[in-house]
Amino acid sequence: MTDRALRERLAGLREEAANEEFLAALRLRLSEEEPPAVSMPWGERAREALGRWRTLAWPLAGALAGVATFAVLTLVTEHPVAAPSPAASPPAAPVPALASGDVSPRYLVPASKVAVIRLTFNASVAVEGASFDVTLPQGLSFWSEGVRLADRTARWQDDLDAGDNIVPIAVRADRPGRYRITARVDADGETIEHEIILEAEGPS
């Protein structure tokens, strides 16, 4: 058999079979699966947890640069308490632990327009596998690429780099008012929860 004849026979195997049954079986298997474990660069991961809004977020972030929109959740190092000593003891090896940071920072945003809130998670040391959770109240929604997202809670897991880890979140208020956003981070069995107040003003 010539090379050409063999290749023709092989190409003849390329027939399309009906895939419906196969897909139905696959769907059943997938329904039993846990969501896939995701390992992405941290900023990207956080953005993906919020949907497809990233292309919208950055231009808006620029436009809203004048609006001070920072919430700070701080991960600080807790130093284990050594034997009591009047002298200040040198810090031990850093152990990541959660502690309170600034509480209830306020944001002033125009109502009925998408605004970008930048959450800054500051970690004194890198933390692996922190869990993040941002929940919006009724009347406030996440936005992505001009589309309102149905979920009002965004959850994701990722590592924190040492230093600032900034997560921009695009939100929109339906009408003027005062809204409380809850942002939570869990790491090493500890949790810190903050409320961020968003004041939406202007015409509804």
Next chain:
Amino acid sequence: MGGPFATEDLVRRAQRGDTRAFEMLVERHLGQVRRLARAFARDGLEADDIAQEALIKVYRSIGRYRFEASFSTWLFTVIRSSFLDARKTRQRRERAVADVGAPLAPASPDEALQRQQERQTLWDAIAQVPPELRTTMVLFDVEGMSYEEVAAIERVPLGTVKSRLHRGREHLRRLLRGTSS
């Protein structure tokens, strides 16, 4: 880029656990996946079993896809690896069964049936080609992928793809001569 059904968007949704997005992603490649599976199975049913298994592995590991290669390249890299694993597992289980490529019963006068039997014979022969040569041959000769695509999936140089193709075809020719004699 863009649009609710763009590959990148579907991948990102699948990474967030959206199984419907995952289905849409793999649906585009289902024919190729099932045919490649066929080269590692004794029949269509077994092929579908290992194809399902491989796709579940793809779903579980889709979080590791970083958009560095095209999605189809990454998909077939995972699929190929899964099939190679499945083959090893089956080999361990069924060492005694070595007669996979036995000649089939004489062809029926019915043309469709005869064609089906020819295909079966060909698949059976392909299943006996060494696995590295087999995947190269199926991806290139059956699926019509380019040298570059196959090289990316198998993570080997172009020259290796060409050499595997040559050796694979030689091997297959010998097997087919055996079944037709």
